[in-house]
Amino acid sequence: MTAPSLRQRARAPSATELAGIPWLALLSDADRQEATAALQVGMAEPGDRVCRTGAPSNYWFGVVDGLLKMSNVSLDGHQITYTGIPPGAWFGEGTLLKREVYRYNIEALRKSTVAGLPIEVFWRLLERSIPFNRFVMMQLNERLGQFIAAREIDRNNQPDARVARSLAALFHPVLYPGVGQLLRITQQELAWLVGLSRQRVNQALIALQAAGLIRIEYGGVRVIDLAALRSYQVM
DNA sequence: TCATTAAATTGTT
DNA sequence: AACAATTTAATGA
Numbered sequence: 001m002t003a004p005s006l007r008q009r010a011r012a013p014s015a016t017e018l019a020g021i022p023w024l025a026l027l028s029d030a031d032r033q034e035a036t037a038a039l040q041v042g043m044a045e046p047g048d049r050v051c052r053t054g055a056p057s058n059y060w061f062g063v064v065d066g067l068l069k070m071s072n073v074s075l076d077g078h079q080i081t082y083t084g085i086p087p088g089a090w091f092g093e094g095t096l097l098k099r100e101v102y103r104y105n106i107e108a109l110r111k112s113t114v115a116g117l118p119i120e121v122f123w124r125l126l127e128r129s130i131p132f133n134r135f136v137m138m139q140l141n142e143r144l145g146q147f148i149a150a151r152e153i154d155r156n157n158q159p160d161a162r163v164a165r166s167l168a169a170l171f172h173p174v175l176y177p178g179v180g181q182l183l184r185i186t187q188q189e190l191a192w193l194v195g196l197s198r199q200r201v202n203q204a205l206i207a208l209q210a211a212g213l214i215r216i217e218y219g220g221v222r223v224i225d226l227a228a229l230r231s232y233q234v235m
Numbered sequence: 236t237c238a239t240t241a242a243a244t245t246g247t248t
Numbered sequence: 249a250a251c252a253a254t255t256t257a258a259t260g261a
Contacts, residue, residue, distance in 0.1 A: 186243085186244065186245090187244075187245070187246095188244080188245095198245090199246090199247085199248095199249095202245070202246065202247090206246090216245085218243090218244065218245075218254080218255050218256070219243080219244065219245095219255085219256080
């Protein structure tokens with residue numbers, strides 16, 4: 001269970017990996033070149049901690065491929081999951097802006113490719129690039145809504161509703177542009193994320209499918225009605 | 236490209 | 249938690 005705090009052997013990103021980084025396309029040529037040169041990618045095995053609470057913040061992290069989980073430990077020692085982090089998502093900007101330590105744990109749910117932008121380059125882009133600022137600002141704003149939603153999810157004991165809202169959060173189009181209509185997540189991974197047994201998640205998914213909100217596929221879930229998923233209530 | 240086999244994932248008890 | 253059924257991925261002709 002004692003995983004290394006960081007992935008070993010960081011390397012330069014490939015062309016396909018760069019294509020999966022949504023904010024790169026927004027930059028000017030010069031800025032994009034600088035960012036590309038500084039970007040590092042590494043692999044995270046299931047259970048690996050990408051960053052943990054208390055560690056100094058040196059990178060702005062993004063998911064190129066795979067699935068991560070953002071969690072924290074509350075005062076009474078209970079673990080509380082904030083959200084899953086699918087491909088295309090970037091996180092840690094709030095911590096970087098304040099030059100603080102990370103206040104949450106990021107753990108890989110499956111074998112994942114994680115990219116990191118060094119803090120110096122992150123700051124330089126903030127100072128000079130308007131599009132980059134817009135992207136970061138959008139992330140901050142949207143995530144604020146996510147944290148509030150996460151509290152409601154956690155307060156909610158109805159398993160079906162928990163699964164529904166967690167799924168809706170993962171399909172967030174602004175925060176997670178890489179997801180699309182089909183979320184690649186197994187029922188086991190969803191169970192880890194929501195904090196339920198796989199059997200219960202399976203039941204919940206079947207119920208949601210019967211309600212016409214999603215379609216269950218092998219190794220993934222397709223969303224039919226995102227709005228209804230967000231506001232799902234047990235009758 | 237197709238058939239066979241292994242591995243992963245899902246559905247059910 | 250365990251098991252069977254189903255789907256995908258891998259292998260080799």
